[in-house]
Amino acid sequence: MDTPQPLYSAESVRELDRQAMAALGIPSIQLMKRAGRAAFDRLLARWPDIGRIQVYCGGGNNGGDGYVIAALAAQKNIPVTVFACTNPERLKGDARAAHDYACREGVRIVTALTQMGSADGDTLSVDALLGTGFSGPLRPPVAHAIERIRKSRGPVLAVDIPSGLDADTGSAGQAVCADMTVTFIGRKLGLYCGRGPALCGEVVFAGLGVPEPVYDAVRPLVQRYGSASIKRLPPRPADSFKNQFGHILIVGGDSGFGGAALMAAQSSARAGAGLVSLATRPGHLGAALTRCPEVMAHPVVSGQELEPLLIGPDVIAVGPGLGRSPWSEQLLARVGRTGSPLVVDADALNILAQGRVLAGVKRDDWVLTPHVGEAARLLGCDTVEVCADLRASAAAVQHKFSGVVILKGAGTLIAHDGGVDLINSGNPGMASGGMGDLLTGIVAALIGQHLPLVEAARLAVWLHGEAGNRAAADGQRGLLATDLLPWIRRLVD
Numbered sequence: 001m002d003t004p005q006p007l008y009s010a011e012s013v014r015e016l017d018r019q020a021m022a023a024l025g026i027p028s029i030q031l032m033k034r035a036g037r038a039a040f041d042r043l044l045a046r047w048p049d050i051g052r053i054q055v056y057c058g059g060g061n062n063g064g065d066g067y068v069i070a071a072l073a074a075q076k077n078i079p080v081t082v083f084a085c086t087n088p089e090r091l092k093g094d095a096r097a098a099h100d101y102a103c104r105e106g107v108r109i110v111t112a113l114t115q116m117g118s119a120d121g122d123t124l125s126v127d128a129l130l131g132t133g134f135s136g137p138l139r140p141p142v143a144h145a146i147e148r149i150r151k152s153r154g155p156v157l158a159v160d161i162p163s164g165l166d167a168d169t170g171s172a173g174q175a176v177c178a179d180m181t182v183t184f185i186g187r188k189l190g191l192y193c194g195r196g197p198a199l200c201g202e203v204v205f206a207g208l209g210v211p212e213p214v215y216d217a218v219r220p221l222v223q224r225y226g227s228a229s230i231k232r233l234p235p236r237p238a239d240s241f242k243n244q245f246g247h248i249l250i251v252g253g254d255s256g257f258g259g260a261a262l263m264a265a266q267s268s269a270r271a272g273a274g275l276v277s278l279a280t281r282p283g284h285l286g287a288a289l290t291r292c293p294e295v296m297a298h299p300v301v302s303g304q305e306l307e308p309l310l311i312g313p314d315v316i317a318v319g320p321g322l323g324r325s326p327w328s329e330q331l332l333a334r335v336g337r338t339g340s341p342l343v344v345d346a347d348a349l350n351i352l353a354q355g356r357v358l359a360g361v362k363r364d365d366w367v368l369t370p371h372v373g374e375a376a377r378l379l380g381c382d383t384v385e386v387c388a389d390l391r392a393s394a395a396a397v398q399h400k401f402s403g404v405v406i407l408k409g410a411g412t413l414i415a416h417d418g419g420v421d422l423i424n425s426g427n428p429g430m431a432s433g434g435m436g437d438l439l440t441g442i443v444a445a446l447i448g449q450h451l452p453l454v455e456a457a458r459l460a461v462w463l464h465g466e467a468g469n470r471a472a473a474d475g476q477r478g479l480l481a482t483d484l485l486p487w488i489r490r491l492v493d
Ligand SMILES: NC(=O)C1=CN([C@@H]2O[C@H](COP(=O)(O)OP(=O)(O)OC[C@H]3O[C@@H](n4cnc5c(N)ncnc54)[C@H](O)[C@@H]3O)[C@@H](O)[C@H]2O)[C@H](O)CC1
Pocket: 014, 017, 028, 031, 032, 035, 058, 059, 060, 061, 062, 063, 065, 086, 129, 130, 131, 132, 133, 134, 135, 136, 137, 138, 139, 140, 142, 143, 159, 160, 161, 184
């Protein structure tokens, strides 16, 4: 993925479908047959010895893809049964044509789930219930079919998108959980954010031969970045000296949370910062010096004591373990008055959300790094609303506070003046305390090494997730934030 991948809304993909058919000069049934063929070929490649296939077909063109898959399986003499959610007599257009094609190939089609037989380990379930036409609460019998697929003991292939997953937002209630999703023509944003990564399994893209110029005509929602498309730091010249690589100040670590600020400082150092200072509660100094003598730790009891420390640094990261005490608010208020680029995280975001400190401030030179809960507080809504449309929520925070916003999650969104980017990185083992502190330190260090804020955010998110993946090579559970530090150093070059 050496260039960013465009991610689309369902409506945009339908527009791509329309433009593709015009460009290719083919009828839609041909595009549907290409889709069915693409999915079937990936099915055979992944499960070459599958014993039986059960296809669950909805009443639209997603179901039509399913009928094509069933016909192709029958041609290969693979035992296949189709559950038709909609009475085939009521099918229209391409879906009806695909159904008739399956009938001609001798496919057994039933209209009651009880006729499907058991779904044991060597039975592949194909989810062709709902695609980009899904909307509103799930209605029976589709809901019942989804439940049955979820209970099957064999592998699951989702056609275009797992049924029940919202293509535009990645939100989902009850939904199919697939081992593989074969998606057509345009990658949908919902596959890569919110519940998408957990529900899709391996996402395989099939372009169906759509000519490249077709994609120029439709605007994507988001650009998805991978390691090859993210700008890296330049090599260091032989005559380098530390001041060239940024002096980072980490402000945080209220009583009981000293480790958070120290981990942010350590990750800044490991991400290549030239100098790292730490302003924290006096009680944390001994541990900081013992743990990381390279970090210049300073005791601060009040905003006044912090003031002189704000002069030298090139970048200030405020928030790790900051807490929400008067001490915390004093420090944030002082940091907010400096002219240095800022990284604002954790409780600094929560204080910002309360509106007493830095009320109404918008800055182009800060990076906010909320998780879903902090984003909800910043927007004055609840997390359900944020998760209902993560992209829109990230953009809303950026619109309210300006700068760059990193909305952390399984698919992390980066909102900036130029739009919204998405990076899939990391693993469930990273759902543990301190991981966010590391990211804050990395972002600060990369800004300190002269990357523009958006590029620093992209590289930091990727680096953080990849370090987590490497550190989790021998298991995800029990992964500790500090396990990532050596990997941050190895990967930052
Ligand atoms: N040329 C093309 O457009 C191609 C499309 N492909 C496939 O087609 C689907 C999109 O098909 P569409 O008919 O627009 O919608 P769906 O089949 O996804 O769904 C409509 C179907 O589902 C029912 N439905 C909708 N919401 C619900 C709900 N909440 N509960 C129950 N049932 C619901 C609705 O009543 C209809 O019956 C796309 O995803 C591709 O798979 C080809 O792959 C490429 C060419």
